[in-house]
Amino acid sequence: MTPRELPRLLDGRMKFRHLVLLDAISRRGTIVGAAAELHVTQPVATRGLRELEEILEVELFQRGPRGLTPTVYGEAFTEHARAILAQARQAARHVVELAGAERGTVVVGTHLFGSNVLLPRAIAALKAERPNLTVAVRDGTPESLLVELSAGRLDLIVGRLTQISDEGFLRRKLYDESVVLVVRASHPLAAAKTVDLATVAGYPWILPGPETALRRELEELFHSNDVLLPANRVEATSFLTVRQLLRDTDVVAALPRLITEEDPGIARLPLSLEPIGHSVGITMPAAGTPTPSASALIDKLVAEAVQVTRRFSPAS
Numbered sequence: 001m002t003p004r005e006l007p008r009l010l011d012g013r014m015k016f017r018h019l020v021l022l023d024a025i026s027r028r029g030t031i032v033g034a035a036a037e038l039h040v041t042q043p044v045a046t047r048g049l050r051e052l053e054e055i056l057e058v059e060l061f062q063r064g065p066r067g068l069t070p071t072v073y074g075e076a077f078t079e080h081a082r083a084i085l086a087q088a089r090q091a092a093r094h095v096v097e098l099a100g101a102e103r104g105t106v107v108v109g110t111h112l113f114g115s116n117v118l119l120p121r122a123i124a125a126l127k128a129e130r131p132n133l134t135v136a137v138r139d140g141t142p143e144s145l146l147v148e149l150s151a152g153r154l155d156l157i158v159g160r161l162t163q164i165s166d167e168g169f170l171r172r173k174l175y176d177e178s179v180v181l182v183v184r185a186s187h188p189l190a191a192a193k194t195v196d197l198a199t200v201a202g203y204p205w206i207l208p209g210p211e212t213a214l215r216r217e218l219e220e221l222f223h224s225n226d227v228l229l230p231a232n233r234v235e236a237t238s239f240l241t242v243r244q245l246l247r248d249t250d251v252v253a254a255l256p257r258l259i260t261e262e263d264p265g266i267a268r269l270p271l272s273l274e275p276i277g278h279s280v281g282i283t284m285p286a287a288g289t290p291t292p293s294a295s296a297l298i299d300k301l302v303a304e305a306v307q308v309t310r311r312f313s314p315a316s
Helices: 015-026 031-038 042-056 072-097 118-129 142-150 213-224 239-248 292-312
Strands: 061-064 067-070 104-110 133-139 156-160 170-185 206-207 233-235 252-256 267-268 277-285
Touching: 015 031, 015 072, 031 042, 067 072, 072 142, 104 142, 104 213, 104 292, 118 156, 118 292, 133 252, 133 292, 142 156, 142 277, 156 292, 170 239, 170 292, 206 239, 233 239, 239 267, 252 292, 277 292
Parallel strands: 104 133, 104 156, 206 233, 206 252
Antiparallel strands: 061 067, 156 277, 170 252, 170 267, 170 277
């Protein structure tokens, strides 16, 4: 058997629109959803996918009643397509920033860990020096933010550093942070000297979504202590939602320690969650170099992390 020839990807047939379409279909799961996102008609999107499959000479998606499922070829080529799009977006923004001197934009993704203390302080410090630089903050789950980062729609992610098997990301640790159980200051358990997990489980809880690492760790904590996961619960990762529910009701929540440091309306419970803990840091694409705006924010994040660690360390 003779080796299969490589597809001729540089003969002019494959366009950037094909890569953009592939990314949209992969995220949306349907031609209809991808077409709506890209503001094209369904026949145009269908034809674009067919053209790309003809160029690559493989089937990228399996068609089913519930939408499209990527084949092994689709998964592999989508990863490369996103890397190409990410580099193109970064190159365009780099040129714009060089032409605009102090102007520019940095897009940062964040989730519960790092979003309440570190990131706001870093943004404030950056804006004090470069007021015309735009910082766009995108909230999401760690998993969804990684997809956005790989596609070039984010410059970096600030938050918990999870174990990433994909070598396409670089992680920079800034500090370690513990997780604590908290309630409102007027909660029946707020003044308790000691509490156990079974007692705390009898109250309503706010839990992170099942797709998060913290949720899996909490489930393991309950399981190892032979305590059922609270049936009366809300699942939320938005700090504004969590904070308001904490202030208004008798819910219990597991939150990063720094979030509770400067809020007198929230009290910690005397129940250790060790070994649950995490490192807070920056996640970036491994390929390419950060734009000038992204580099400026990274510098501030590193500097503010030092100050946060000093101010809120347990010994201080």
